Amino acid sequence: MSNPRVAIVGATGAVGRVALQILEERGFAMDALRLTASHRSVGKTMIYKGQEITIExxxxELLAECDLAFVSANDDISQEIGVLGPQQGCVVIDDSGVWRMDPSVPLVVPEINADDVDGHKGLLAIPNCSTTPLAMTLAALGAKNPIKRVIASTYQSVSGTGSAAVAELNTQAAQVLAGEPTTAESYPHQIAFNVLPHIGSLKEDGYYSEEVKMRQETQKILHRPDIAISTTCVRVPVPISHSEAVNIEFERPMDPDEARELLAAFPGxxxxxxxxxAKYPMPIDAAGTDETYVGRIRKDSSHPNGLALWIVSDNLRKGAATNAIQIAExxxxxxxxxxERV
Ligand SMILES: NC(=O)c1ccc[n+]([C@@H]2O[C@H](COP(=O)([O-])OP(=O)(O)OC[C@H]3O[C@@H](n4cnc5c(N)ncnc54)[C@H](OP(=O)(O)O)[C@@H]3O)[C@@H](O)[C@H]2O)c1
Structure with missing residues (x-):
């Protein structure tokens, strides 16, 4: 038995760069590592374990020479490689929203539903970066006291949109401070010194697509299509880490102390x-770590069976690259x- 030969598709992106770093941190056992990106990057090099790797x-042919591909590029590439990879004998772990709700594709947060990996057909998906920390929190609490309804409002960082949006936030912030006009490309409006209640495309029911993803993906991962979930997703001028204000209604009252115990005992x-x-989770503390942080845990004053809390998690790590690598593990x-060779 040998170790898998691995490809990162989209290695130069916000998630791809972090994936490269996490593969090294975790000592992921592999026999080869190939890096790919757009034609703009082909021929450039990136460093893994001190060695230069040329971007292809x-x-x-490349997929046929790999056993595993992390696909972290864009929807068109995910659509294509999600089919082509398995055809070439390469297991694909996809980061986009393209395949997540396909019934034949396991949507996995290993701390919750690792067994959904069984029987995969060559394509597996990670959830949206806001779904993962919410689903983990609900899994921890719902195991003891079934959850009926969830209301979540997010405060999502610009790195969730990719590396171009991070650069745009920095540029706009400098422009505003210099009293210069700003230009917006990653979003419909300026993001520096602003918040945008708009992530994704508008759906007929008035929700944006990110809000629909959070609902549907959470239900799929928890195997609980009956949980009522309403979300409002908001982009904030934070570089890394998504935050969420969440209200949960249980079947029975949930004591905040019991909730703290259940959450602390849950892996991750x-x-x-x-x-x-003044100690609570904050994006600046979560950035660069793999954990999901939960605080401000209190009785929801609007419902006898309700709990209110606050979640923060690094969207590039547990929200993307770490979760994908955990699925690969x-x-x-x-x-x-x-x-057979692996
Ligand atoms: N950012 C997050 O927090 C997050 C969380 C969960 C899931 N995701 C998903 O992860 C994926 C990547 O997101 P990101 O934030 O890393 O985006 P990003 O920073 O914009 O990076 C996009 C990557 O895709 C590459 N690419 C573009 N066209 C390509 C092509 N034809 N062939 C191969 N690679 C190509 C780019 O290469 P060049 O550098 O050469 O342009 C770059 O490496 C998306 O599907 C996103 O939905 C992101």
């Missing part, structure tokens, strides 16, 4: 909850490759 184009969740001393643990 994403071709059928850290409780930071000392509001009297589950595939490796099960030996669930498409080829």
């Amino acid at each position: 184009a994403t071709t059928a 969740i850290v409780v930071v909850d000392d509001p009297a001393n 589950e595939v490796a643990k099960r030996g669930a490759w498409l080829r």
Whole structure:
């Protein structure tokens, strides 16, 4: 048995760069690493474990020489590689929203539904970066006291849109401080010193697509299509880490102390909850870490069975690259490759 030969498709992007770093941090066992990106980047190099790797184009031949591909590019590439990769014998773990709700594609947060990896057909998906921390929190609490309804409002960082949006925030902030006019390209409006209640495309029911993703993906991961979920997704001028204000209605009352215990015992969740001393999760503390942080845990004053809380998680790590690599580790643990050689 050998280790998988791995490709990162979209290695130069916000998530791809972090994936490269996390593969090294976790010592992911592999026999080869190939990096691909757009034609703009082909021929440039990136460093992995001190070695230069030349960026290539994403071709059928390259996929045929790999056992695993992390696809972290855009919807068109995900659409194409989600089919082509498995055809070439390469297991694809896709970061986009293209495949998540396909019934044949496992949508996995390993701390919650690792067994959904079983029986995959060569294509697996990670959830949206706001879904993952919400689903983990609900899984931790709902195991003890079934959840009926969830209302979540997000405060999502610009790196969730990709590296161009991070550059745009920095440029606009400098322009505003210099008293110069700004131009908006990543969003319909200026994001520096502003918030935008608009992520994705508008749907007929008045929700934007990010809000629909959070609802549908959470229901799929938890195997609970019956949980009522309403979300409002908001882009804020923060570089990294998404925050969420969440109200949860349970079947029975949930004591905040019990909730803290359940959350602290759940893998990947850290409780930071000392509001009297101004200690609560914040994006600047979560950035660069793999944990989902939960705080401000209190009874919801509007409902006897309600709980209110605050969640923060690094969207590039647990919201994307870390979760994808954890799924790959589950595939490796099960030996669930498409080829015999691995
Ligand atoms: N950002 C997040 O927090 C987050 C979280 C969860 C999921 N996701 C998903 O992850 C994916 C990547 O997001 P991102 O934020 O990293 O975007 P990004 O920073 O804009 O990076 C996009 C990447 O795609 C590459 N690319 C573009 N055209 C390509 C092509 N024809 N072939 C191969 N690669 C190509 C780009 O290469 P060049 O550098 O050469 O242009 C770049 O490496 C998206 O599907 C997104 O929905 C993102």
